Amino acid sequence: MLAENILYLPIAELAKGIQARRLSPVELAESYLARSAKLGPKLNAYVTLTTDLALRQAHTAEREIKAGHYRGLLHGIPYAAKDLLAVKGYPSTWGAKPFADQTFDFNATVIEHLNRAGAILLGKAAMIELAGGMGYRFASASLNGATKNPWNTSCWTCGSSSGSGAIVAAALAPFAIGTETWGSIICPAAFCGVTGLRPTFGRVSRHGAMALAYSMDKIGPLGRTAEDCATVLAVIAGHDPKDRGSLSVDQATFIHSPVQELNSAPLRIGWLTNAWQNPDAGVVRAVNEAMRAMKKHAQRVADVKLPEGPYEDAANVIVAVEGASAFETLIESGRVSELTDPLGKIAGYVSQQISAGDYVHALRVRTILQKQVAELLEDFDVIAAPSLPLPATPLDLDLEKNLSFADPLGGIGNLCGLPAISVPCGFTNKKLPVGLQFVARAGNDRAVVAAGRTFQQHTDWHRRRPPML
Amino acid sequence: MATKQAGSARESGAVETTLSGKTAISRREFARRAVLATASAAAIPAGLLDETRKLPGSDAVRQNAFENAPQRGLPDSSQSAPQNAAAVSVSANEIEVENKFDNILSQYGSRFSEEQKADIRRLVGEMQKPLDRLRAFSLDNSDQPATVLKPLMDRKPHVPDGVPGHAQGQAPAGASDRAPTPRKRAK
Numbered sequence: 001m002l003a004e005n006i007l008y009l010p011i012a013e014l015a016k017g018i019q020a021r022r023l024s025p026v027e028l029a030e031s032y033l034a035r036s037a038k039l040g041p042k043l044n045a046y047v048t049l050t051t052d053l054a055l056r057q058a059h060t061a062e063r064e065i066k067a068g069h070y071r072g073l074l075h076g077i078p079y080a081a082k083d084l085l086a087v088k089g090y091p092s093t094w095g096a097k098p099f100a101d102q103t104f105d106f107n108a109t110v111i112e113h114l115n116r117a118g119a120i121l122l123g124k125a126a127m128i129e130l131a132g133g134m135g136y137r138f139a140s141a142s143l144n145g146a147t148k149n150p151w152n153t154s155c156w157t158c159g160s161s162s163g164s165g166a167i168v169a170a171a172l173a174p175f176a177i178g179t180e181t182w183g184s185i186i187c188p189a190a191f192c193g194v195t196g197l198r199p200t201f202g203r204v205s206r207h208g209a210m211a212l213a214y215s216m217d218k219i220g221p222l223g224r225t226a227e228d229c230a231t232v233l234a235v236i237a238g239h240d241p242k243d244r245g246s247l248s249v250d251q252a253t254f255i256h257s258p259v260q261e262l263n264s265a266p267l268r269i270g271w272l273t274n275a276w277q278n279p280d281a282g283v284v285r286a287v288n289e290a291m292r293a294m295k296k297h298a299q300r301v302a303d304v305k306l307p308e309g310p311y312e313d314a315a316n317v318i319v320a321v322e323g324a325s326a327f328e329t330l331i332e333s334g335r336v337s338e339l340t341d342p343l344g345k346i347a348g349y350v351s352q353q354i355s356a357g358d359y360v361h362a363l364r365v366r367t368i369l370q371k372q373v374a375e376l377l378e379d380f381d382v383i384a385a386p387s388l389p390l391p392a393t394p395l396d397l398d399l400e401k402n403l404s405f406a407d408p409l410g411g412i413g414n415l416c417g418l419p420a421i422s423v424p425c426g427f428t429n430k431k432l433p434v435g436l437q438f439v440a441r442a443g444n445d446r447a448v449v450a451a452g453r454t455f456q457q458h459t460d461w462h463r464r465r466p467p468m469l
Numbered sequence: 470m471a472t473k474q475a476g477s478a479r480e481s482g483a484v485e486t487t488l489s490g491k492t493a494i495s496r497r498e499f500a501r502r503a504v505l506a507t508a509s510a511a512a513i514p515a516g517l518l519d520e521t522r523k524l525p526g527s528d529a530v531r532q533n534a535f536e537n538a539p540q541r542g543l544p545d546s547s548q549s550a551p552q553n554a555a556a557v558s559v560s561a562n563e564i565e566v567e568n569k570f571d572n573i574l575s576q577y578g579s580r581f582s583e584e585q586k587a588d589i590r591r592l593v594g595e596m597q598k599p600l601d602r603l604r605a606f607s608l609d610n611s612d613q614p615a616t617v618l619k620p621l622m623d624r625k626p627h628v629p630d631g632v633p634g635h636a637q638g639q640a641p642a643g644a645s646d647r648a649p650t651p652r653k654r655a656k
Contacts, residue, residue, distance in 0.1 A: 215616065310606050313599035320596075334580055346585050349577060350592045353569035358600055363614030365606055370615065 002031040007171040008465055011228040012258075014174060015073040018065065025065065025076030029058035029120050032078045036122055036172040043148045045166040047083045047093055049123040054078065057120040064118065073231050075118030080167045080176040083124040084131060084210035085219075087111055094210045095142050095160070096129035098335045108208025109243070110177060110219055110236045117235045122173050125163030129339050131184060132160045133212040133323040134331075135347030137400045139393075141340050146395045150466040151193060151432055155392035158187035164222045165192035169466060175223035175232055179209060181216045181319060182414045183407065189222055189422040190387035190435025195452060195462060196222045197229035200442050201417025202247035203254060204233070205240030213322035214245065215363075216315070216414055225462050226421055226452025230256040233445065254445055258453075266297060267381045267451055269438075270304030275385035275409045286426025286434040287386045290455065294384070297454050304383055307372040312411035314362040314369070321359045324351035343400060370416050370442075377441040382451045385409055387422040387435030413439050421448040424461040431467075562597055569593045 006014075006023075017023030033051055040046040061076040081087065084094050086104035093100050107115065114121070126147050128136055139146035139156040147162035149155040150170040157165040161178030165188030168176050178185045180198045189196025197220045204219040211217060221232035237254035240246045271291060295301045330336050331348040339345050377383070393403055413420050418439050425436035436455065440447035456462050570593045574586065581589065 310599070310602040313603045316599055317603060334577075337580065342585075342588070346581070346589050347592060349573045350569075350589060350596060353572060353593065354596070354600070358603065360614050361603055361606075361608070363616050364608050364612045365603065366615040367613055368608075 001034055002027060004171065004465075007031060007035060007174075008224070008463075009174070010224040011073060011077055011174050011231055012225070014077055015075075018076040019070055021065065023076075025061040025120065026055070026058045028076065029054050029078050029122070032122055032171075032173055035170075036080075036167075039170055040123075040167075040172055043150060043153070043166045043170060044126055044142070044145045045147060045163045045170065045172060046080065046123045047095070047126050047144055047163070048091055050087065050090055050121050051123075053087075053090070054120050054122050057115075057118075061118050061120065071116075071118040072235075073117075074114065074235055076120065077118075077175070078120040078122045078173050079114065079232075080123050080125045080164065080173045081108075081111060081114075081121060082127050082161050082164050082176070082178050084127060084179060085111055085124075085177060086208035087121065087124065090124065092124070092210075093143050094130055095127035097143055097338045097340065098330060100143060104208065106208060109205035109240050111208065113236045113238070114177075119235075125161070125167055125176055125178075127162055127164075128160035128184075129341065129344060130323075130327065131179060131181060131210065131212045133181075133319075133327060134336060134339060134341075134344040136341040137343040137398060138341055139395050139397070139399065141344055143340070148395065149191060149392045149432075152392065152430070154395060155432065156191065156395050156397070158183075158191040158388075158392065160184040161188045161196075161222065165189060165194060165196075168192065168194040168222050168224065171465070175221050175228055177219060177232075177236070178222050179217060179219050180414070181213045181218070182315060183410050185218075185220050185222060186387050186410070186420055186422045186435070186437060190424075190433065190437075191392040192222075193424040193427075193433030193435075193461070193464065193466070194222050195224060195226055195229055195424070195456075196220065196422045197226070197233060197445075197448070197452075198413075198420045199233055199237065199254070199445050200247070200419045202243075202245045203237045203252050203419075203445065205236075205238070205243040205246050207240055207242035211326045213319045214326070215322060216319060216417075217245075218414075218417070225456055226423060226449050227256075227258060227456075229421065229452075230254075230445075230449040233449075251443060256449070264450055266299040267447065267454065268379065269294060269298045269301045269451070270376070270380035270383040271301055272306060272383050272385040272409060273303050274305050276389035277406055279386055279389035280391065280428065282428030282430070282432075283386050283389060283391065283434050286428070287436055290425035290436045290459070291384065293458055294451075294455055297458060302380075304376065304380065306408050306412060307369065307376065309369065309372075310365065311369050311415055312406065312408060314365040315411040315415040317354055317358055317362040318366070318415070320351035321354050321362075324348050324354075328352075366415050369412060373412060373416050373418065374441060381444070381447045382438040382440045383409075384436065384438050384451070387437040391428045391430070391432035391434060409437070409439065417442055419443075419445040419448050421452040423452045423455055424464070425455070425459070426461060427464075433461075433464075562601065566594050566597050569596075 018025060033054060036049055083092060085108040086092050088105060088107050092102055092104055126142055126144055128141050147157045147166050149157045150166055161184050164176035164178040167173050169192035185196040185198045198218055199220045201218055206217055206219060221229045223229045233254050234256040237252055239249040239252040327348060336348050337345050420437055420439045422435040422437045424433050426434045438448045438451040570590050573589055
């Protein structure tokens with residue numbers, strides 16, 4: 001088995017070893033599988049380990065690379081996929097009991113892209129049931145219980161990409177695929193001290209992924225570094241006629257070149273002054289320190305405020321209505337009562353009561369917001385703020401009462417389909433990770449990657465490991 | 470997605486009459502309040518509508534109405550609505566909340582415990598404030614919704630009759646732009 005320090009290496013360094021044949025894809029996959037089998041259950045990180053598939057893919061990769069057919073940076077690199085992505089022949093539970101036995105006879109487009117790149121699927125990552133689409137009150141709102149945070153197992157990983165966050169943080173895989181409708185990549189990345197990239201809406205095909213909110217769902221990677229996330233995004237991005245929300249070929253394609261980014265101009269950063277109300281003191285301290293570091297390497301940093309309006313309300317209405325429609329059959333059949341969470345059992349009925357008029361009103365408000373945000377971002381490449389106003393929360397916390405706060409940046413960012421990245425930027429007094437978030441205009445995923453990469457070139461928070469492991 | 474009709478109850482036990490908790494009202498009480506509120510709502514806007522009633526449909530009135538309309542965006546806080554209008558608004562909100570709650574119970578009431586019913590009533594009430602804020606954000610007629618309809622263009626190439634291997638209008642492999650294939654589940 002490979003040593004832990006190798007399993008914590010970023011993709012870029014693992015790939016160098018694989019390409020130079022110093023590192024065997026089979027040995028790498030076996031090591032991650034063994035670690036996943038050992039630590040995965042302690043963290044509730046996986047729903048399913050796809051061991052047979054992983055070993056098959058690893059042997060194929062090894063054979064191809066030995067024969068001189070190196071496909072690229074993800075060739076022979078293991079990963080995990082959130083359990084709402086269809087993988088042919090394996091269960092896709094959507095984290096929910098009513099779908100516990102569900103399987104598909106095709107792969108999600110994202111899985112197909114990763115297969116073509118030669119990546120190795122280790123397993124399906126745990127998630128909040130239905131990605132939180134029916135609401136949830138407790139971290140345990142999942143088919144296999146609450147996912148535990150590798151930094152402190154009495155704390156949660158956040159959701160809904162819970163397993164994806166834990167898997168990367170615990171080095172059960174070098175990267176994982178997550179999804180975000182509102183916060184489900186950024187929050188687990190921040191709570192787990194890893195990097196999470198939410199691409200522009202429509203950049204990554206959702207074909208074969210569970211739908212929650214058709215006009216807000218995005219798929220993106222969680223990894224060790226911004227560069228790793230960009231490497232993965234370059235593979236999974238692209239137009240797909242099977243996803244009605246897919247961007248055109250020229251808009252969806254994402255080309256990542258580290259050299260190109262090194263030569264790019266310093267960033268203009270807008271520092272959000274109204275992102276959170278009453279953030280945790282430890283979070284403020286870490287993020288302020290992080291921004292001081294960023295100032296040294298930015299063209300300019302200036303305070304900026306988000307436009308005011310009922311944008312979170314609009315986002316809430318859209319998610320609720322689209323979610324109620326996506327799970328209409330589940331609600332009306334009554335099988336929604338099989339969900340684990342008490343809120344999840346009933347909230348769908350409430351969402352169904354929102355009128356078509358209110359939904360269209362929200363969509364029209366969205367158009368106005370898009371223009372306001374575009375104007376705001378004319379002067380900046382990225383806007384920055386703490387990813388979350390607090391660190392990882394206790395496993396048994398009533399989230400409805402205690403983790404319910406205004407999130408204008410999340411609301412606006414997801415309502416407008418903006419790309420975002422969360423990078424680890426320090427720790428609180430209780431040694432829980434803190435995340436720093438960068439958001440850019442739609443289509444400018446490169447800017448958030450550049451911001452994350454710049455920060456990580458001058459700090460080492462992304463190299464820290466959870467002590468319990 | 471759309472509001473469901475109370476009359477389309479699907480469950481035999483859907484006629485719930487008594488609700489538990491502090492906010493509970495009986496169906497009869499709800500109906501009584503609704504009638505009262507409707508009556509007051511019918512009376513109060515009369516004054517507000519006076520201007521438009523003078524010359525219904527005239528250009529002068531329409532222009533006036535547009536000039537007096539709040540600017541797009543957040544409501545103008547300097548304009549204070551009459552107290553009675555505010556009262557109507559509160560009543561209207563309560564009615565809306567009760568209607569929604571009633572809709573849920575009439576359709577699915579037998580599925581819920583008393584605790585769940587109280588929770589649902591709370592959630593419906595909590596949902597109202599965001600909706601009010603959203604509705605207060607005034608929009609112009611030209612403000613289009615951010616929904617994208619991508620017309621399914623007929624991509625079938627025109628192939629002249631008699632070309633071997635091609636029936637007329639048959640799309641080449643890979644040119645399909647149909648709606649996504651329905652997911653096939655194999656349990």
